[in-house]
Amino acid sequence: MVRRAFTDYYARAGLAVAILCLLTSGCSEPPKASAKRDLVIWGVLLGPDSKGQEAVIHEFERRHPEVHVRLLSMGAGRMDPQKLMTSIVGNVAPDVINQDRFTISDWASRKAFLPLDDLIRQDIELGTRPPVREDYYSGAWEEAMYEGSVYAIPSAADNRILYWNKGRFRDRASELRAAGLDPNRAPRTWSEVLAYSKVLTEFGPSGEIVKAGFLPNYQDAWLYLYAFQTNSQFISPDGRRSTMATPEAAEALAFMVEGYDQVGGYAKARAFESGFRTQSFNPFIIGTLAMKIDGDWNLNALSRYGPHVDIGVAPPPVPDDRLARKGRYEGEKDAFVTWSGGFSLAIPRGARNVADAWEYIKFASSKEAILLEAEAQRKWERHRGRTYIPHQVANREANEELFRRYRPADKKFAEALRVHIDMAAASRTRPATFVGQLLWSEHVRAMDSAISHKASPMEALRAAERTVQRDLDAHFERERYQNVSLAVPAWIGAGLATFLLLGVITWYRRQRLSPIARSETKWAFLFMSPWLVGFFVLTLGPMVASLFFSFTQYDVLNEARWVGGKNYADLVGSDWLYVKKSLTNVAYLGAIGVPLGIATGLAVAMLLNNATRGMRFFRTIFYMPAIVPAVASASLWIWVLTSDPSKGLINSGWVKSLTPWLGIAPPAWLASPDWSKNALILMGLWGAGSGMVLWLAGLKGISTSLYEAASIDGASPTKLFTNVTLPQLSPIIFFNVVMGFIFAVQEFDRMYLLSPSSVGTIGPDDSLLTPVFILFKNGFAFFKMGYASAIAWGIFAIVLILTLIQFRLAPKWVHYEADR
């Protein structure tokens, strides 16, 4: 009877699920055109803003009816290298990738992209005209080359210029004049821009920025722009030395620091910036930001949301000496310089359909396709009632042609585009080096720490320089280390396993088991076989491998080299500051988050303990947040924690209570280095109500006689709590503390969700960096298997030490019933 009900239960559940699966799969099998060749393209964002791109793809499909183009339209592969790298290493690479150009040499150096020289040569021999250097802006083409080979064909190009809101300048005309500044022109030099910014910045009653003049890194300037203006180069010409910490670069960074100090500091600026998530509230359009450095892509938003805003454009301001061509700028050709980046199309190694990929790249980068794209986008924009403003491309001729054909009717936009195109000749590109992405990350980190005054510009740059240099050295010195075949550990492992197996078998022989016991043993091992397989294949084997890797330099695509303890030395040596940061972060999360979480769960449980009526209802409410998927919870909390009080749930309450009561301005939460961890703790507390279940069970387990006895002795409620409840619950508290700390050390998911880029800082000023995040970045974005494995063992050691310490301390305060 019991059995029947049991099987019935499972059968019914299974049937329901099977039907659901059938339903969803039946209607969802994508139509497979078996005769067609698939061409997988990554890094293309589909949507209303890329109708032109779609048109190019449709046209390509029309001309090559045997090819079926498949796009990974969502996010992955654009700036995040992790996805692309795992796919290349995992042999499931896409055929074409639309990749940020400055990273090309990085990928090429790791042999992750195919060199295109052979394909180009082949075309020339056949008499068809492939894309060649002469067609492109030289910087763009250079950026896509590595060690003399072409690895990608440039597609889009961009550069940055100064946009200024003429209306805002007019509003403050008298103040500007009083400060000796002309309200009718844009600043040309650094000192001018700072002077203008000072007048144009206004503060609110609690010191928050209401209107800002100029934020050096708003949108897309970065340190690169200002560093190029001082002629700094972050890499020596031979590519072997990192030269970030030069007086010139420090001067550029110092300018950024000053720019932020002038508007009240980086924290305030971030709070101001993070209030503007949507374009319709773009601060430049609504007039709360007077000047910004931005690329041509922002013209679309300007024409849509602020067609009547009186904007002016100018080349980005440069150092005063540069404009005057004094000092080290004497004889300089370009008075104004800017930096240019952009995208390019490449073929990853392991692409299955190289021939069609090359055809597609050639077509997509041809002038014909560029004009087709522009025409399709223009039609689409006109259709939805918007102005079309062409994007810049790296193909010189096509870029000019675009301007001729699609020059915006509005004079100010046409002028802006003209300035962008003219500046293309005076643009600098980021150095073509295999440490390009690291250089970018480190330059962002240096910038962050300098402008938030964690370090002086020179110190910050030095730290960045050291990190970059380490990778350069690792590359150039790799010959010093011996190649090590991966077969060696595999053989050693296999040998050990055989030895172990033989040992176990002989041991069992010696046991002289009775036939019944022998059969039982056989059955037991059969029953355990799933776990045994899992243990050897997914736990023990990987552990041994990981230990081995931690002494090597291994990136999967190239052979491994034995480096001894270097990885561990780096961990506590050159990377120590970075590692320390991640450890302080998890220590903070653990030290504050874990006790608060325990207190929340216990408090809810205490409240619910005696409440019989409505118990189920309250229990459901408090438990629900715990089952919300982590991604959904992050997606929700990013909005709950938005710092703009007109949108963020928490800050909208804050400005109505704490601000008028105590004069505390609302924090920027995730956008502020000091508050981002608190934001995470808050998120954690939301889910901590579920812990009450365990506490409730614990509370129910406390015998009432203890309370009665204590009450008779005249104990007050607080006494009862501290002297009866807490000691009785101490084993559960202990369990939660241990698990909480182990969990905190291994945190990763939430940080990844809140700061998904594996480039740059993790959270402002790396405030959300965790050890596992470092491992993930090194392991899956750069496939530095060796270094990542060393980190993994470091994490293991920490977890072990923490647990041991807690077990040591436990007898001091944990009360076990059995002890008495």
Next chain:
Amino acid sequence: MTPTTLHISATILFWSGLAAAFLVLARLARRTPSSSVGTLFLALLALATIAMGNAITFAKSGLQLPLVWPVMPFSAWLAAASFAIALIRTLQTFIQVERAERRARFQAAILWASLGFLMVLVYGLDSENSVKLLTGGIPMSIPLVLAVLGLALAFILVTVATNWSASSRGWPLAVARYASLLVGSVVFGLPFIFLLITSFKEDRDMSSAGGIVWVPRVQQTMPLFDKANPLYEVGHDSQRLKGVVVETLPQNRVRLEILEPKSMQGRTIEAAHSDLKEIPRNAHLVTLPTSAGGGRGAVVRELEDGKRRVRSLTTGEETDFEPAEVEPIREVGLRWQNYPEALSFLPPETRSGLVYLRNTLILVVLSVIGAVISSSLVAYAFARMRFPGRDVLFGVLLATMMLPGAVTMLPQFLVFRSLGWIDTLLPLWVPAFLGTAFNIFLLRQFLRGVPMELEDSARIDGCSYLRSFWSVMLPQIKPALAAISVWTFIGAWNNFMGAIIYVNSPEKMPLSYALQLYMGDRNGEPGLLMAFTTMTMVPVLILFFFAQKYFIEGITLSGFGGR
């Protein structure tokens, strides 16, 4: 006295007075046998301190509840807390009668004090640290005063009622408890409400100067035929498409540019003119400016220069206006279109996200089946079978629970890579079939609790191990199996780390990963994002409501329930 110290002392006076007042009420409520003179004295003292506290701040800024809040770094808080505890322990030293007790208290006091000094040292090391005292107060508006008075009145009433009957002695406490529970559930439930409301809001309501918009409103529309640029509906590949004619072709055919569905937006198709069916557009209703005669109008078209062409509903005249001149007519309502629109941005091969759901379901079902079968089999061997080396193996199993996932993450990737499993769902569910240490441990505990006689009798009847496991033991541990199933379900539904490492193509992505990518792409459109978020959440929440018992009671099975 500086104004700050004055304010601080006023605050302390006020709040201690309030605490005293509460104490008086509590005394009355509990009817503690104490002298009424003492209570009266306390009440007078309370009133006096409240009055004094307010009098000091009142002169400055009107009637308010004075507040003080220290802003200081973590080390300073720790130091303050340590010193406070040390102080309490020192006081206790004097009160304690027993010598041993006294010594223990004294030692504790010294320990805490030294920790406090250590923290002061830590605090001193950081030059940026500073302690600030914020002073202010909650201004007493009329509703606030009424609310406070109402609360006090309610409290007094309850207290009096309690005094009348002995049976309702616990009332004040129960009231306080339920009040806190209610406040707590509002706090915990608010993000959900925010999520739901946001998912039904128009873009315009996403932000407002007055704070969060809690009542969404939607743009009113009316069907409108635009003679100059008619909208057509046409059947194409079993889909209904909406679009406009962009080109007239020979033989009575036309080229149509598609507007809906969104996934085909901007593409053109050819169609016979006879197949087209003119349908009305949903024109937005607006209020016309008084300069143009006022009244209502319908937006005929958005023009390229940003203006809106509006047809007056009274005169039928069409005029071009700046967007700011015409005020949209909106009424309270839910913008449910956010939901279909959110799905329409997904890649076409995912069939409006159904593929994601299918992948997640596959993952969830296989993981649950795998976890239940393999973990119970292994647990059975550990719990009920005797074989040499069992305890050693069990120790190894327990030890693997300690191992951080980070250690095996990279080599596991290489293992699955050599199997050719990258960009498949296999690495996400196959491990479930190999057992999880925690599940095995839990089931073993349970299986050990099943009476031996049951299995013995089955064995005597000639059941094989497999048979007795399946027919006798499994039904006995149903609750534990249910708990494991539920946890595995949640784990698999949320598994996102696995997906970012192993899955690349859209048609293989589970929901969790799809949502993460969606977050990146549609960051600027909270309505769509929240709608998609809600959709990924709903299935788990539904499961939770039906299987609540296993969720909640399952946790208590983890070894502490029957302590």
